[in-house]
Amino acid sequence: MNAIILSAIWGVIMMFGGVIFKKRDTPLYWAIAGVSIILIANVLEFFGHPLLSFDSKDMLHFDKFTLHFNSIALICTLLYFLLSGRDIEKIGMHVSEYFCLIFFVLCGVFISSSFNTLLLFFLGIEIMSIPLYILTGSNKANLKGNEAALKYFLMGAFSTGLMLMGIALIYGGNPQGSFYITNINLGTGDLSPMIAAGLLLIVFSLSFKVSAAPFHFWAPDVYDGAPAVISSFMMTIVKVAGFVAFIRLFSISFGAMHGQWQSLIVIITAATLLIGNITAVFQQSVKRMLAYSSISHAGFMMLAIFALNDTAHEAIILYAAAYSIATIGLFAILIKMKDYSISGFNGLGKTQPLLGFTATIFLLSLAGIPLTAGFTAKFYVLMAALQTGQDVWLVILAVICAVIGVVYYFKVIQAIYFKEPEDNDNQNISVSSGFKLLLLITVGLIILLGILPNIVIDWLYY
Amino acid sequence: MLGTYFTFPELLLWIPLITGVITLFLKNESQVKRFAFIASLLTLVVSVISLFFTDVAHHPNYFYYNNVSYLWMPYIGSSFSVGLDGMGFLLTFLTALSYPLIIATTFKREFKNAPAFFGLLLLSQAGIMGVFVATDALVFYFFWELALIPLYFLCSRWGAEKRIQATFKFFVYTFTGSLLMLVGILYVYLHTPQVSANSIHSFSISAFYNTVLSYGDQQWLFWLFFVAFAVKIPIWPFHTWQPFVYEQANYPSVMVLSAIMVKMGVFGMIRWLIPIFPEAVFTFNHLVIILSLIGLFYASFIAFVQSDLKRFVAWSSIAHLGLMAASIFVVNTSALQGVMVEMFNHGINILALWIVVDLIENSTGIKKINELGGLATKSPWLAFFLVIIALGNIALPLTNSFVSEFLMFNGIFVFNKWYAFVAIISIILSAGYMLRMVQLVFFGKESGAVENMKSINCSQFWILGILVAGILILGIYPEPVINLTKESVDSILKMVNR
Numbered sequence: 001m002n003a004i005i006l007s008a009i010w011g012v013i014m015m016f017g018g019v020i021f022k023k024r025d026t027p028l029y030w031a032i033a034g035v036s037i038i039l040i041a042n043v044l045e046f047f048g049h050p051l052l053s054f055d056s057k058d059m060l061h062f063d064k065f066t067l068h069f070n071s072i073a074l075i076c077t078l079l080y081f082l083l084s085g086r087d088i089e090k091i092g093m094h095v096s097e098y099f100c101l102i103f104f105v106l107c108g109v110f111i112s113s114s115f116n117t118l119l120l121f122f123l124g125i126e127i128m129s130i131p132l133y134i135l136t137g138s139n140k141a142n143l144k145g146n147e148a149a150l151k152y153f154l155m156g157a158f159s160t161g162l163m164l165m166g167i168a169l170i171y172g173g174n175p176q177g178s179f180y181i182t183n184i185n186l187g188t189g190d191l192s193p194m195i196a197a198g199l200l201l202i203v204f205s206l207s208f209k210v211s212a213a214p215f216h217f218w219a220p221d222v223y224d225g226a227p228a229v230i231s232s233f234m235m236t237i238v239k240v241a242g243f244v245a246f247i248r249l250f251s252i253s254f255g256a257m258h259g260q261w262q263s264l265i266v267i268i269t270a271a272t273l274l275i276g277n278i279t280a281v282f283q284q285s286v287k288r289m290l291a292y293s294s295i296s297h298a299g300f301m302m303l304a305i306f307a308l309n310d311t312a313h314e315a316i317i318l319y320a321a322a323y324s325i326a327t328i329g330l331f332a333i334l335i336k337m338k339d340y341s342i343s344g345f346n347g348l349g350k351t352q353p354l355l356g357f358t359a360t361i362f363l364l365s366l367a368g369i370p371l372t373a374g375f376t377a378k379f380y381v382l383m384a385a386l387q388t389g390q391d392v393w394l395v396i397l398a399v400i401c402a403v404i405g406v407v408y409y410f411k412v413i414q415a416i417y418f419k420e421p422e423d424n425d426n427q428n429i430s431v432s433s434g435f436k437l438l439l440l441i442t443v444g445l446i447i448l449l450g451i452l453p454n455i456v457i458d459w460l461y462y
Numbered sequence: 463m464l465g466t467y468f469t470f471p472e473l474l475l476w477i478p479l480i481t482g483v484i485t486l487f488l489k490n491e492s493q494v495k496r497f498a499f500i501a502s503l504l505t506l507v508v509s510v511i512s513l514f515f516t517d518v519a520h521h522p523n524y525f526y527y528n529n530v531s532y533l534w535m536p537y538i539g540s541s542f543s544v545g546l547d548g549m550g551f552l553l554t555f556l557t558a559l560s561y562p563l564i565i566a567t568t569f570k571r572e573f574k575n576a577p578a579f580f581g582l583l584l585l586s587q588a589g590i591m592g593v594f595v596a597t598d599a600l601v602f603y604f605f606w607e608l609a610l611i612p613l614y615f616l617c618s619r620w621g622a623e624k625r626i627q628a629t630f631k632f633f634v635y636t637f638t639g640s641l642l643m644l645v646g647i648l649y650v651y652l653h654t655p656q657v658s659a660n661s662i663h664s665f666s667i668s669a670f671y672n673t674v675l676s677y678g679d680q681q682w683l684f685w686l687f688f689v690a691f692a693v694k695i696p697i698w699p700f701h702t703w704q705p706f707v708y709e710q711a712n713y714p715s716v717m718v719l720s721a722i723m724v725k726m727g728v729f730g731m732i733r734w735l736i737p738i739f740p741e742a743v744f745t746f747n748h749l750v751i752i753l754s755l756i757g758l759f760y761a762s763f764i765a766f767v768q769s770d771l772k773r774f775v776a777w778s779s780i781a782h783l784g785l786m787a788a789s790i791f792v793v794n795t796s797a798l799q800g801v802m803v804e805m806f807n808h809g810i811n812i813l814a815l816w817i818v819v820d821l822i823e824n825s826t827g828i829k830k831i832n833e834l835g836g837l838a839t840k841s842p843w844l845a846f847f848l849v850i851i852a853l854g855n856i857a858l859p860l861t862n863s864f865v866s867e868f869l870m871f872n873g874i875f876v877f878n879k880w881y882a883f884v885a886i887i888s889i890i891l892s893a894g895y896m897l898r899m900v901q902l903v904f905f906g907k908e909s910g911a912v913e914n915m916k917s918i919n920c921s922q923f924w925i926l927g928i929l930v931a932g933i934l935i936l937g938i939y940p941e942p943v944i945n946l947t948k949e950s951v952d953s954i955l956k957m958v959n960r
Contacts, residue, residue, distance in 0.1 A: 364611075369607060370603070370604045370607040379644070383538075383652075386649055387652060392645075395645050396642065396645055396686075399641035399642060399644065400638070402641055403637055403641060407634065410630060410633070414618065417619060452535075453535070454535055454537060457537075458537075
């Protein structure tokens with residue numbers, strides 16, 4: 001509860017900061033301080049020292065999974081601010097407003113991970129989405145950004161409608177007549193048409209939020225059109241929060257009748273994996289390639305929703321950390337480049353050895369090569385899916401898609417190390433030694449998680 | 463002492479790993495080479511000492527020697543455990559022996575960005591060692607992949623024009639195979655016996671060996687593992703990456719690939735495939751043997767008409783490995799024993815062959831068989847060595863391969879005499895293409911292109927001398943290698959016939 005309250009308060013502080021702060025670089029320091037404070041408060045709450053609390057009538061419920069995920073989301077945000085904070089300032093004039101919106105998104109993230117009623121579930125997802133519509137179009141001069149924002153808003157509003165309809169149907173069909181997700185007791189028999197329709201609508205709208213196929217069409221355009229710093233945030237923390245909400249709602253409310261909607265998830269997972277990976281192969285721009293790759297990673301995380309067992313919860317946590325850290329790191333490097341195309345990376349290993357090396361590790365992690373966090377995350381997801389003992393073909397499809405993933409990630413690695421640098425000033429960028437150090441720390445985190453994934457997972461059973 | 467505080471499997475793993483990382487940060491090229499050479503010699507010394515500590519005859523278990531295990535991921539039942547048996551000793555020794563020789567061949571060469579090159583080379587050694595010593599399925603999988611990554615960078619960075627494309631094909635093939643194997647490993651893991659209903663499963667090799675899988679499961683799991691190993695070996699029709707990579711990549715990497723890395727596939731089949739899915743092995747063995755024999759013939763015929771020396775060696779290697787794959791799936795004492803010995807023999811034979819090809823291409827700049835000729839007059843010692851190496855490859859009596867191939871043919875014959883008949887023809891073919899190559903390249907009319915060929919220098923003489931001595935000694939006295947691996951063969955057969 002600390003995290004929700006503090007992030008909302010800090011959002012307001014940052015909003016007024018727009019009036020108070022005179023220098024452009026002040027908001028970043030405040031934002032970093034804010035995230036650190038929220039992180040500390042959340043960790044204290046994890047160890048049983050809640051600082052702030054109010055009686056939510058149990059509409060919010062905080063368990064280890066929730067608080068642990070909140071910490072991971074906060075650490076990733078902190079890393080994001082440290083690595084890309086200076087680039088957020090470059091989006092436009094209203095620096096503190098951008099940070100303010102990000103804090104509001106974080107508030108939504110924390111509600112999405114702790115809701116205990118369908119209403120709070122809806123609120124969490126919406127609080128998370130609405131600031132993002134604004135952030136997507138934050139670069140007002142960029143037509144592509146405006147288009148992306150409008151597209152995202154229209155599609156998002158539509159899916160919100162679906163979600164509300166679904167919630168209404170579930171409420172109506174629930175014999176208990178309650179919004180509490182723990183009270184949704186639908187039995188294990190055949191679903192009534194009303195419940196089935198409600199469930200279907202919720203699956204669709206959540207698939208939209210996490211960009212799972214066939215509801216992914218907005219994702220590449222929005223991620224590509226939005227400022228790169230904002231895409232980095234949307235693809236990582238926001239997306240995994242969507243998954244946490246997904247797995248929370250479905251394991252608590254609909255876990256008992258898992259078998260009845262599992263085949264639907266199987267289809268969505270298979271489609272997401274195939275579409276995300278195959279389309280990513282043909283992209284020329286690294287930014288757009290990463291947009292499709294984020295769809296493919298959504299496919300891997302969908303495997304955990306498919307499995308819905310204890311390992312799946314561990315897998316989601318681990319995947320959230322592994323995927324977010326690697327993507328944030330890669331974006332931090334990408335943003336520094338002037339040209340986002342793959343050939344823009346040519347010879348980076350020579351001109352900027354450290355950037356080339358760290359980018360390579362991030363790409364290897366995204367591709368799921370052992371010794372990186374990406375591997376352990378994929379490993380856990382696959383293990384969770386295999387534990388169900390059914391649909392082994394889906395797991396095999398997933399690993400084949402992982403191979404397709406190697407094709408496009410390695411295109412960039414090949415450009416970095418095996419191609420000659422071109423005669424443009426694309427890589428003529430100066431980066432501070434602090435930035436380099438942070439990149440190395442990020443790489444260290446990835447390798448640490450690749451060797452000892454239990455340092456993340458153990459906290460679930462603390 | 464040595465075996466108490468640091469066990470041999472660990473040392474064999476950590477020395478190349480640590481020195482490899484250090485090498486990446488060195489600056490001076492000659493310093494790098496010297497350091498890498500000394501590091502690989504150190505590994506060799508440890509490996510040689512370890513051979514004296516084997517007491518193969520008196521141990522009933524499969525893994526008995528220096529089996530150490532640290533908690534790694536205890537909550538999923540995986541521990542960092544490494545150990546060696548006879549086969550492991552043999553292959554780690556082969557790896558340890560090959561690297562100093564490979565590094566020694568590069569002494570007179572210039573390398574762009576030498577620290578990266580030699581660092582990655584040593585890291586690949588660590589990965590390969592890890593594969594051979596792992597006694598935990600997850601550790602095995604880790605090293606199986608990690609051996610590949612340094613070689614991917616080595617082959618893509620240094621080599622001929624189309625190297626990036628070639629290496630990437632290789633990478634995608636093997637990565638597909640290994641990920642399928644990962645699914646297989648996970649599936650077997652989830653069926654390993656549990657102590658009680660809620661206790662965790664285990665990734666340890668003994669748990670895998672004790673897992674009872676239904677026949678239906680074995681049938682598809684077999685293929686998941688098989689593809690991973692078949693791509694590495696490579697068995698026809700999974701071989702298409704190999705000639706391309708061998709042609710395009712740089713010589714040291716190719717030597718690592720063909721002398722050691724392909725053995726990973728053979729090793730994997732013997733250790734991780736046959737004992738875990740015995741019933742499936744006896745279902746599919748005819749199919750696999752037929753595939754291997756097709757590969758054997760196909761590769762032999764192509765070797766006949768190859769004009770490129772590197773591709774020629776690649777195809778001849780595919781042919782030999784086809785025979786080895788066929789013998790594995792015969793699953794009897796003689797054939798398996800033959801495969802074990804042949805793994806070592808093929809390693810030194812092909813290494814020697816590559817060194818000769820490397821010398822020729824580097825002195826003359828030509829690797830087309832037709833454009834060469836009469837090299838023997840220019841470099842008589844090289845010709846002498848090559849003839850012995852070629853005879854070793856043909857498996858003539860008194861050379862090392864004779865022993866192993868005889869054992870393999872014997873095993874195949876006991877299994878099915880028609881397969882043996884078909885396989886025997888291959889030896890005639892191999893004599894044909896090997897001698898054709900020797901004749902065209904070293905004898906015959908002297909072509910103008912070989913003007914620059916010099917006689918081999920002292921270090922090259924020693925490198926080839928050691929390998930040729932190995933070929934001859936093991937041809938006359940193969941007993942040590944057979945004794946070393948006998949125990950492994952027996953324990954595998956015991957598990958298959960349980």
